[in-house]
Amino acid sequence: MNDPAGRLQIHLHRQTGGLGVKIQSSRLTNASRVFIGKDLRATLATLPSLFSVCATAQTVACVTAGEAALGLRPHPRVLATRLLLVELETVREHLWRLLLDWPRFLGEAPQGPAMAQVMAAFDQGRRVLVANDDPLRPGAELDARAGHNRPDAASAAAATAATPTASAIAAAPALTALSAITKRQVLGQSPGDWLATTRDLQALRHWARRSDTAAARLIALVDHQGWAGLGRSPVAVLPPLTLAALDARLSGPGAEAFIATPLWQGAAAESTPFARQLDQPLVADLARELGNGLLPRLAAQLVELASLLVELPRLLVALADGATPDAPAREPATPADPVRGPARPSGNGPGHLASKVPLPNDLTAGVVAAQGVSPQGLEAAAAQSAGTGLAQVQAARGLLVHRLTLERGRLADYRILAPTEWNFHPQGAAALGLANLPPADDATLRRLAGLFITALDPCIAYDISVI
DSSP states (O other): OOOTTOEEEEEEEEETTEEEEEEEEOOOTTGGGGGTTSBHHHHHHHHHHHSOTTHHHHHHHHHHHHHHHHTEEOOHHHHHHHHHHHHHHHHHHHHHIIIIIGGGGGTOOOOHHHHHHHHHHHHHHHHHHTSSSOTTSTTOOOOTTTTOSOOOHHHHTTSSSSSTTHHHHHHHHHHHHHHHHHIIIIISSOHHHHHHHOOSHHHHHHHHHHOOSHHHHHHHHHHHTTOTTTTOOOOEEOOOOOHHHHHHHSSSTTHHHHHHSOOBTTBOEEOSHHHHTTTSHHHHHHHHHHTTOHHHHHHHHHHHHHHHHHHHHHHHHHHHTTOOOOOOOOSSSOOOOOEESTTSOSSOOSOSOOOSSOOOOGGGTTOEEOSSOOHHHHHHHHHTOEEEEEEEEEETTEEEEEEEEEETTEEEEEEEEOHHHHHTOTTSHHHHHHHTOOOOOHHHHHHHHHHHHHHHOOSSEEEEEEO
């Protein structure tokens, strides 16, 4: 039976002068077209089951693009809450790799019980953040005066009062639990302390020698075996993209080809945690010596995990205080804004928030604010609507783009560009990196290839064959 999520078939061909690499994907890059003819609310209800990996990021991208098409400008606190949800999902996804996949490259058992604790904390945090006035619905608003977004009964006991800030307060234990698991199972110290003391290659080596975690042991193994620069290639990171430029490529007859095998300015590019963390001291130090090799990629995932666990409580406290917090600046892209229709101005314009979730700035002039739109009001507006919306979200594995067109309240077109298509492009970071693997026997070659692919982190399963 075919895997409905798709699968990567990665073939390594031994040949004179190195390895030939062929990557074939059975992923349905046009799967989003199944939603054509449905209304936005029905699409949002079904979307997470179709795109179960990073389902929150997919939902946020869909609802943001849909609101842009409808002419709705969500309250900044709704956008900040969506950001929190996406970042929380990113923490979960990184811990999935670190606790379940990294140990197997050491011949160790996956840390299943710890991952079960991660899932429980994630579910708790997500549940309280979407309670009552769901910030993932179109037109949602966290109205401080009306007291929306109160926690459900199970979470209310953790809050001091049934106020608009209660959900933010109730989510704090989830972040505390995730930080504790990361300290105990991954870093061996608090995320903040690890970031402060692990700022270059020598510090990373010192940490790897003295810490008794699978993550530290894998870093030490990669360094000791001389694999630190493994998979280095000339593929550049994806630069900041304007919505107007993306809209031009995601519309018209060439859109499907672009989504399946995207190029930027005629070349493959990568969108990964490594690309997002290049300005962080540790990753920058490693990249100067090792480029985009294996060790900088593994370190980037650790840096991003630790950074999120430091930044998310700050974002949560700001929400609990009723503020509209600045988002953590963790990506190479400049602030993104929803775009309504192909005639909107190009460029990202002014703005001070570097966010994984599109946040409003001056380019949204003319888009009305959504002041607590009711489902009935939304349906009435949607029934008369005709417009296009596009949103960028930095998901756990890279840039996720949704573009949709509504006509009379139903989707007339829907296109999704996922990070896997950038990173596993036939001439992309995975293909060129694998081609540079050193000579080895079949078993070692599969192990090195699997380690490098895991560091790039596709969102679907893969098979490796050596020919």
